[in-house]
Amino acid sequence: MNVDLQVFVVDDDQIILELLSGLLEGECQSEVFLSGEACLKRVAEKKPDIFLLDVNMPVMDGYALCRQLKADWETQDIPILFVSANDDIDTRLLCYEAGGDDFIMKPFSPPELLSKLRVAERILAEKRALHSQAGYAQSTAMSAMTSMGELGVVLQFLSKSFACNTVDELGAAILEAMQQYDLQAAVRLSVGGKVRTISPQGHDLPLEMAVLNHVRDSGRIFQFKSRCVFNYGLVTLMVNNMPVEDTERSGRIRDNAALLAEGADARLRAIEVEQLAQSRRSGIEAALPRVHATLDAVQTNYRRNCLELTQLMIEFQEAQLKSYIHLGLTEQQEEQMTAIANDYMQRMVGAQDKSLLIVGSLEVLAKTLDDLLKVKESN
Numbered sequence: 001m002n003v004d005l006q007v008f009v010v011d012d013d014q015i016i017l018e019l020l021s022g023l024l025e026g027e028c029q030s031e032v033f034l035s036g037e038a039c040l041k042r043v044a045e046k047k048p049d050i051f052l053l054d055v056n057m058p059v060m061d062g063y064a065l066c067r068q069l070k071a072d073w074e075t076q077d078i079p080i081l082f083v084s085a086n087d088d089i090d091t092r093l094l095c096y097e098a099g100g101d102d103f104i105m106k107p108f109s110p111p112e113l114l115s116k117l118r119v120a121e122r123i124l125a126e127k128r129a130l131h132s133q134a135g136y137a138q139s140t141a142m143s144a145m146t147s148m149g150e151l152g153v154v155l156q157f158l159s160k161s162f163a164c165n166t167v168d169e170l171g172a173a174i175l176e177a178m179q180q181y182d183l184q185a186a187v188r189l190s191v192g193g194k195v196r197t198i199s200p201q202g203h204d205l206p207l208e209m210a211v212l213n214h215v216r217d218s219g220r221i222f223q224f225k226s227r228c229v230f231n232y233g234l235v236t237l238m239v240n241n242m243p244v245e246d247t248e249r250s251g252r253i254r255d256n257a258a259l260l261a262e263g264a265d266a267r268l269r270a271i272e273v274e275q276l277a278q279s280r281r282s283g284i285e286a287a288l289p290r291v292h293a294t295l296d297a298v299q300t301n302y303r304r305n306c307l308e309l310t311q312l313m314i315e316f317q318e319a320q321l322k323s324y325i326h327l328g329l330t331e332q333q334e335e336q337m338t339a340i341a342n343d344y345m346q347r348m349v350g351a352q353d354k355s356l357l358i359v360g361s362l363e364v365l366a367k368t369l370d371d372l373l374k375v376k377e378s379n
Contacts, residue, residue, distance in 0.1 A: 002028065002121065003026070003027065003028060003029070004028070004029060005028035005029065005049050005050065005117075005121055006028070006029050006030075006031075006046075006047075006048040006049045006050070007024060007028050007029065007030045007031075007048060007049065007050045007051075007052055007117065008030075008031050008032075008033065008039055008042070008043070008048040008050070008051050008052070009021065009024075009030055009031070009032045009033070009052045010032075010033045010034075010035070010036060010038075010039045010051070010052070010053045010054060010057070010062070010065065011032075011034070011053075011054035011057070011083070012034055012035065012054065012056075012057040012058060013054070014034065016054070016083075016106075017032040017034065018032075020032070020052065020113075023110050023113060023114075024117075027114060027117075028117070031048070035057065035058075035059065035060065036053075036057060036059070036060035036061070036062075036064065036065035036068075037059065037060060039051075039065065040065070040068065043069070043075060047074060047075060047078065048078065049078065049079075049121070049124055050078065050079050050080075050081065050117060050120045050121065050124065051066075051069065051078060051079070051080040051081065052081050052083060052117075053065055053066060053080060053081070053082055053083065053100075054082075054083050054084070055082055055083070055084035055086070055091065055094075055095065056084065056085075056086075062082055062084075062095075062098075063094055063095070063098040064098075066080050066082070066095075066098040066099050066100055067098050067099060069099075070098070070099035077124075077127050077128075078124070079101040079102070079120040079121075079123050079124050080099065080100050080101055081100070081101060081102045081103070081104060081116055081117070081120055082095040082100045082102070082103050082104070083104045083105075083106060083108070084103070084104075084105065084106060085105070085106040087105045091103075101120060101123060102116055102119065102120060104116055150181065150252055150253070150256050151256060153177050153180045153181065153256065153260075154177070154256050154259050154260050154263070156177070157173060157174070157176075157177040157260055157263065157264075158260075158263045160173050161173055161263060161264065161267040162267070164267060164271070165271065165274070166271070167189050167191055167196045167268070167271065168196070168198065168203070170189065170264060170267055170268060170271065171187050171189055171196065171198030172198070174187050174198075174237065174260065174264055175187065175198065175199070175200060177260055178237075178239065178257075181253060181256075183239050183240075183241055183242070183253070184200065184239070184240045184241050185199070185237060185238060185239045185240065186198070186199035186208055186211075186212060186237075186238050186240070187199070187212075187235065187236065187237050187238070187264075188209070188212040188213070188216065188235070188236035188237075188238075189234060189235060189264075189268055190234045190235075190268075191234060191268055191271060191272045191275070192272055192275060192276070195209070195213075197209045197212050211238070212236050212238060215229045215231075215236065215238065216231060216236050217231075218231065219231065220232070220258075221254065221258060223242070225244070226240070226241055226242050226244055227239065227240055227242065228242045228253075228254065228257070230257050230258055230260075230261040231261075232258075232261040232262045232264070232265040233262075233265035233268070233269065234265050234268045234269060234272070235261050235264045235265045235268060237257060237260070237261045237264070239253070239257060242254075284369055288366065288369055288370065291362075291365075291366050291369070292366060294362075295359070295362055295363060295366060298359050298362070299359060302352075302356065302359060305352070306352060309348060309349075309352060313345050313348075316341065316345070317341070320337070320338070320341055324337075
């Protein structure tokens with residue numbers, strides 16, 4: 001038995017108190033009381049490890065004292081051993097109903113008393129271990145709930161980030177998430193070669209931008225005093241008031257802020273791609289009217305050129321026939337000259353047809369671009 005074990009002994013018989021005090025000497029620490037009232041007064045100042053109570057006492061008997069001790073949350077788990085000269089079942093039941101843990105009959109032997117106290121000591125140790133385990137389990141559960149709640153902020157941000165279509169919208173979502181942790185933050189976002197800094201104080205503040213640019217190359221996660229910087233790709237997140245005094249919470253925030261910065265980087269890259277696609281789309285939209293105008297002009301010129309070429313070919317044939325009269329050519333020579341002329345006219349018509357094919361290809365290209373723009377608009 002632990003010699004530091006504290007035992008409060010209550011009995012209205014002074015001789016019994018002296019006997020018990022002598023038996024416990026050297027085995028544990030004991031204090032004796034002649035009444036329940038005296039014991040309660042001492043309990044208000046000091047809590048023992050075990051109570052040893054006589055059943056029959058004037059004014060406040062052992063049952064009443066036990067019930068009062070069990071009703072107090074500070075003493076309800078302390079083992080209580082009853083001592084009585086009555087060994088009938090009714091006495092034992094009353095002890096049990098009052099909240100007692102064990103019963104010793106008078107007269108008792110010293111080995112029996114010490115054995116009962118050792119059992120009570122073991123019960124006390126088990127109760128304290130259970131309380132400690134329950135406290136640890138409760139603390140663990142609360143920590144897990146807190147962690148899940150903090151992780152929920154990251155999940156909520158990731159969900160919201162999909163609706164962010166601009167750098168400013170994404171920056172505002174990051175700051176909102178940090179505010180849910182009661183943290184003050186500033187963020188640097190780089191997209192399309194342009195840098196944007198955002199904080200609750202405003203956008204692109206010179207000093208803030210200089211600080212964020214400086215810590216940009218400080219590593220993935222960099223902490224100095226209460227400030228912590230998270231660098232992920234196109235994103236730099238700086239938290240200005242990390243709870244460094246709370247190492248557990250600070251560690252959780254580091255993990256969650258790193259996840260948040262990584263998610264923000266992924267969304268920022270998607271925004272960059274979307275902006276590039278939008279820029280190209282705008283370029284196509286701006287160019288299409290010019291393409292159609294050019295096609296109209298080419299078609300008009302083609303038709304005009306066809307008419308002019310046809311007229312020239314007719315005039316050439318007429319002039320050729322008239323020249324034969326004055327040149328004095330034989331019939332065979334005239335046929336050769338006519339064949340050569342017809343061959344070149346056919347080549348000219350072929351070249352004109354090739355021009356028509358090019359115009360057709362341009363028309364198909366213009367229609368394809370029109371259809372692509374219509375598909376994007378419908379999406």
